[in-house]
Amino acid sequence: MTTELENRVYGCLIGGAIGDALGAPVEGWTRQRIQAEYGTLEEFKQYYMPYSKTDPGTVTSDTAMRQYLCLAIVENDGRVTPTEFADVLRDRLNPDRVWINEEIVLKKLSAGIDPWMAGRGSVPDNKITSAITPVGIVNAGDPGQAYQDGFTIASMLQDNHYRHATATIAAGVAEAITPDATIESVVATMIEQSTGVTARAIDIAMGYVEQAETVDELVDLFYDQFLDWRWPAVQWDRQKYANGEVYSASTLEIVPVALAILSLCEGDVNRVIVEGVNYGRDSDAVGTLAGSIAGALRGADRIRSEWKSACEEMNEDFFVELEGNPDADFRSMAERLVTVIRCERDEAADRAERLTELLGESEE
Template sequence: MSVPTGGALWGRSDQQDFRSRVRGCLLGGAIGDALGAGVEFDSLERIVEQHGEDGVTDYVPAYGRRGAITDDTQMTMFTVDGLIRAHVRRDTGAWHPPTDLHAAYRRWYVTQREWGPDERRAEDGWLAREEWLYSQRAPGRACLSGLGDARMGTVERPKNPDSKGCGTVMRSAPFGLLVGWEPQLVFQLAVECAAQTHGHPTGMLAAGAFAAIVHGLVRGDDLDAAIQKALVQLATRPGHEETTDALKRALGAVRQGMPRPELVESLGEGWTAEEALSIGVYCALVAQDMRHGLLLAVNHGGDSDSTGSVCGNLLGALHGETALPPAWVAELEGRETLLALADDFAMEMTQGPSLHSPGESSSVWLERYPRSTG
């Protein structure tokens, strides 16, 4: 895909390709999340005992249904919402995306504390009014504590400075979809937003690296090239060693024979940011297709939904929505919401000036994505 820069216009084929990759990334991540949701806390031995020698081969019930998503997809959706609203709010002369993302994550936090949406708060926008999102799906402690008050964590003064849980990585794929941004800015924005909940350098840098890899894929790189570019960026950052080593271990595992659960488990369990990134990257690298990669990513004793989500984000961004297994798409919880959000994001990135400007804007668009940070 040729990416327009500056004031260049998007061609129709480029818009279609970009929308397919956005849909693929968001739906792919959600499918991986849902495949792993029912076995998130099980050992590999338990998975094999319960589901047979091949482990999980389809959705298994979680949270009362098949195809249920977890907090990984919930927070990813609010990342998308925050990025759209940051671009809309730029018309006001206010341009500080971390503030808009913090407001979006705080809206997610409300879904974990309230019974349902407050219809009086029009400034919350449409996503926060989706009643089905008001459900706790094993949210991470650092995400909840980091967003539990109004102070926004920053790189200089992060929330939970000792935490490097995978809650940063599993929500950061949408930063990579900012296809018109320079790679360094994509990396930095993901880092700054990770600091709002997880302040350990590895927690922040793994999020930045993941966003950078997705960004490379959407811009047309193959996965290995995108990883190499992310490694170059990482090398300039203090405290990068754990994240760099995790990515290099994923690359090294590719050369260790046929993909198998034991190789996945050699990379860790996925509870920490660098391990979730490493496992997701490895499974995407060796994937024969979307189905093979996602099942490899969830059949291990660890944080199966997060590693499945990371792998799905990567494969979806690489191959687009047509690579997604149709039966899994059809049964996925929240599919309609995810598709609407993906298409809105693609439209904002490619046709934003036609939707809003300092002088004239679509009232429908501003109702969906208010300019306030409420």
């Protein structure tokens, strides 16, 4: 890393990828089952997915969607709309790397549905929630704009209040990546840049943080009082939820949980990733969100080197597939995103100059 900003951008990308890959083998497990099997899971394991390569350290659809969005941003030299993101998905998306909701959206796009409305009626899936972090990166220091852009992109794959929760993640990253950001400023930003159900969910989760002295106590509170039972739409059976036979992959659960774990772990990025994964349920989503925000706050330099090297190595084939470049990886994408931030800076300077002229004011 040559600059602190690059360190934070890379930390966001690689931290999210590590949390994703670490959590994939125990997706859908309860915390109790993870503890019984591993004690504390903090090593990459083999896992099952429909596509062939699921070796330890391989990322899932959460990270794949994030990298597709990164590609849309860097190829367009800045902030994107659903139109540009749809172009990348139609041209590059491998359906074997994503879940059914993204497959459905791809079919909608291929059939000519307006990308700005493609998320209507979608399953309340969290893949774009995990993927939205580059929107926060490109809007570094401007959480309000990050929220608006995040909501717009989320509308391509989500509906209803799930879009707001996704946009809130973008706002949080836009704050986390700035030099003077703190956990408190990230939490405050995400509550301010949210609405309705999302703001309330985060507020409840942070109340649990105040009650808990340990992560185990925090998770017990979540499991007892906070689990999102509205999805999947199966006949309600509390015992099945308790046993982990069914679980919600809803953004309205994973966003507050990831933020609460970040807070209780005081931003220690390695601990945040581990505890996010060991929360269980949608473990890769919690791990990837927690790792993304903590990585943006603390930088890649604070993340375990063995995790970074393994995750980079095990996903080389994905980057070749994505970009056609054997040298592409999470680090090179971070460098390209920093270049985009420079473009955003230059455009902002040009607009400031035009507004000065419009107001008839001279620069002193």
